[in-house]
Every structure is written in structure tokens, then in C-alpha cells.
Amino acid sequence: MRQYMKMVRPFDFIIIIVLILGSFLPLIFFTAAEAKNAGDDVVAIVSQDGKVIREITLTGHQGNEQFTIKGKGTQYNLMEVDGERIRIKEDNSPDQIGVMMGWKSDPGDTIVCLPHKVFVEIKSANKDSKDPDTDLIVPN
Template identity: 40%
Template sequence: MKWREFIIKSRLKPWDIVIITGLILVSFVPLIIFGLQQTAEATVTKQAVLRVDGEEIKTFDLYEGQKTYTYTYKDEDGDYNILEISDGKIRIKEANCGDQICVRQGWAQKNGETRVCLPHKLVIEIQTSDGSDEGSLIY
């Protein structure tokens, strides 16, 4: 059966095919828009801010492909936390606190995530450098 015969027998008019094709193409517009939005978000740099007892101690830049390195925070009482920074994420690798909850929390990499060591009053918070939320909705 030829295409023309199919259209005639199915009671479809030529403009019906154009309209259906147009609607199918328009249905891909959100996919394109959100794909472009995520590409733009990938250019936003992230930072991890280290605070102890509310005072900002150090800021670490986080980015994909980052080499692994460690940073040791030690206070005057002898308490220490070893932070590991690798491939755009950060974690508390080792601490001399009793409960070790901070070590078991794992990696932080998304905007707004925190890692906390309560006995040492240490907080690590992930922030985007431009102040935007990585996973925020557009209204």
C-alpha cells in the first residue's frame, strides 16, 4: 500500500500529517532547554567552606578532574581532622573524635551539602561560587 492510499483510506488530511509532525517536534523542546541549562550549570564552580566554631578557616575549590590531596586541620587542644579533596568532592577522611560519625558521612559534592564533626565544632559546606543552587527549579 502506498503512502497516498494510506492517507486516503485512513481519512487523514494532508494538514493532519503536518500538525502531528509539528507536535512531535515541539515535544522535544523541553529536552533541549533542560539540556542547555545543565550544560550552563556545569560551568559554575563549587567551593567547600571549612568553618570551626562558626569562624571560616579555609575555602577549597572543587572541580571535576581534580587531583587528590589532603588538608589537616589541628586546633590548640590537639584535636585534628584530615580532609580529603578529590575530583570535585570533599570528605573527612580521619579524625580523632570518639564517635567517628563525621568520617562515616562520606563524600560531599552537591551544593548545600554539609559534613559535620560535632566534637570538634567543624563544619564543611559546599557552595557554588555564584550563589546559585545547583539543583534549583526555574519558576
């Protein structure tokens, strides 16, 4: 043990402490960003093949709502909005990946069904913004 302690210099401890403290920086930044968006409305943007099908405000949404997105041929996705969360309840894709993604409600969450080209993105809509282009980012 003594031979290993001879290899360690005092400056090494300073570097280790700085690296440990630096590992908490992402947590601090992401927590601050979430706190900044805490009062914003949460919106689910449902798009298919790059075109926005529907925008649903999840903040304050009550009750249960279901709607179907039809694709080419017999493709379909049954979407369900229950309270302030959304999911793909049922679809006829082979792997059921979109169904297995479950309920989503937090900004930054996504649901994807690649065979049907359905994309659901949960965004935070800034209520105080004067420029409507900054409220939502819609995929092309």
C-alpha cells in the same frame, strides 16, 4: 463496593487529581533551581568554630590533596579533597560521625564534626555576580 462509591462525589476526584499534580511542584522548583546553577563553580567552605579555615574550589579540581585541621588539645580532622569531592578522612572524635558522612560534592551538602566544631559546606559560587557578598554565604 457500591456503598463506597455512593459516598464519593465527582468533586472529590477533582480534588484528588489536583493534590497528586501538586505533589510534583517541589520537584519542578528544585530541578529549575539546579538548572539555573548548573554553570556555577562549586566551592567547599571549611570552617571551625565559626571561622573560615579554607575555601576550596571543587569545580575543575584535579588530584588528591590532604590537610589537617587542629582543634583544642589533641583534636584533629584530616580532610581529603580528591578531584571534585571532599570528605573527613580521619579524626579522633569518639563517634566518628564526620568520617561516616563520606564524600560530598553537590551544592547544599554538608559535613559536620560537632566535637571539634568543624563544618564543611558545599556552595554554588555564582561566576556572573557583580556583588562579591552574593557569591558565598559564610557562617559566622
